[in-house]
Amino acid sequence: MKKFNVAILGATGMVGQEMIKILEERDFPISNLRPLASKNSSGKKILFCDKQYTVEEANENSFKNIDIVLGAVGNGLSKMLMPYAVKEGAIVIDNSSAYRLDDDVPLIIPEINEEDLKNHKGIISNPNCSTIIALVALNKLNEFSKINRIIVSTYQAVSGAGIGGINELKEQIEDLSKGITPKTNFFQYQIAYNLIPQIGSFVEDGYTQEEMKMQNEGRKILHNEELRVNCTCVRVPVFRSHSESITIETEKEISVDMAKKLLKRAEGIKLVDDKNELKYPMPLETSNQDLVYVGRIRKDISKDNSLSLWCCGDQIRKGAATNAVQIAEALITEGLV
Structure with a gap:
């Protein structure tokens, strides 16, 4: 099975940490994990599948050679950084509300409207938890x-x-x-x-x-x-x-x-x-x-x-992290990444 390079933007936050946990639980096909966070969190260590990763400071150059970005940051940082990820060819699954109502951004719950994924233009939004x-x-x-x-x-x-x-x-x-x-x-x-x-x-x-x-x-x-x-x-x-x-x-x-x-x-x-x-x-x-x-x-x-x-x-799980990972799994299943 093909494996993918995955970045977690907001890797040290509550949802970001849960995303990492769920990726491991679900045996997501990862070649390399790139945990990204603020300057204050850079240098911290994260364990994933018995391998230690160092958290990097997120910036516009953080997305080279990345296939999928799971975003777990606020609207401002998402709006600032996600376009750079798309420019590098990554598909973004964003947990903020920054893009949810944009006409060209699919808003996805895989159990309901997975078919909307085919309309993505680089960014896919995770709905609000409730x-x-x-x-x-x-x-x-x-x-x-x-x-x-x-x-x-x-x-x-x-x-x-x-x-x-x-x-x-x-x-x-x-x-x-x-x-x-x-x-x-x-x-x-x-x-x-x-x-x-x-x-x-x-x-x-x-x-x-x-x-x-x-x-x-x-x-x-x-x-x-x-x-x-x-x-x-x-x-x-x-x-x-x-x-x-x-x-x-x-x-x-x-x-x-x-x-x-x-x-x-x-x-x-x-x-x-x-x-x-x-x-x-x-x-x-x-x-x-x-x-x-x-x-x-x-x-x-x-x-x-x-x-x-x-x-x-x-x-935190189905209302955020798990739903995002399920979207990524659906992209792979449908051959969209």
Whole structure:
């Protein structure tokens, strides 16, 4: 099998480290790994497949002889460096939101719209973590009957904000256990034993940037410009794995039994739905793995042709790193790299 030279931009960050872990887990065909990061992280050592690699400072000359770049940095650095990677002939799979809504950049969840990869022009975008988790849960239902409207509330773990979010929750819990007033530096309010109903800056009509991603990205991925989404995003004091409460309105009715049948055989899904045994998805059970767990499936008693469900997924893995690696695998399978 042909092997590829792969660069990880942001290799020392949470998602970058997870990408490296998943590449090894999935036995990705790598000839050489090039870990890239900021000047502060250059020189650090990374172990991959029993071989030690030195982190290099990322710059415009970092992408020579690279086939695939997995990006795990913010919008600014992505916008600055990714064009150099494309110029060198690499294919970029970018985890930032910098290119997601660009018309000439495919936005990919392999279980849903892998065929869009053929339209790439050097850059492919990874969707937002909550979008990935929700749409994996909904895809087979949408194929059975087109979804016209989604109402969703997300309960997003602190790890979705990076290592700083995890550290702040840990420190606040420890301080509170000692009777010390906790410091709030990373989030806008105390997150320990609290909920913060704002993720991202506020935009039009009182929604936040994070909330609008679900509609804007969902329309592109599902090829449905008429899709309407009402989303509320909440940061919760959970370390890992996002949860989502979702209600969908479909063109034709989907019974609960049919929904369960569709989801039971859906790729990337684990159906966990048994009210008699109190079985339903929870963050603890979905962390550190790649399936989206779906349960609490029931008719929306307030409207016809409407279903409600609950889902959970690891946003660092399937919501970010794993989805990016799956895109790279799909490129290889389709002969596009």
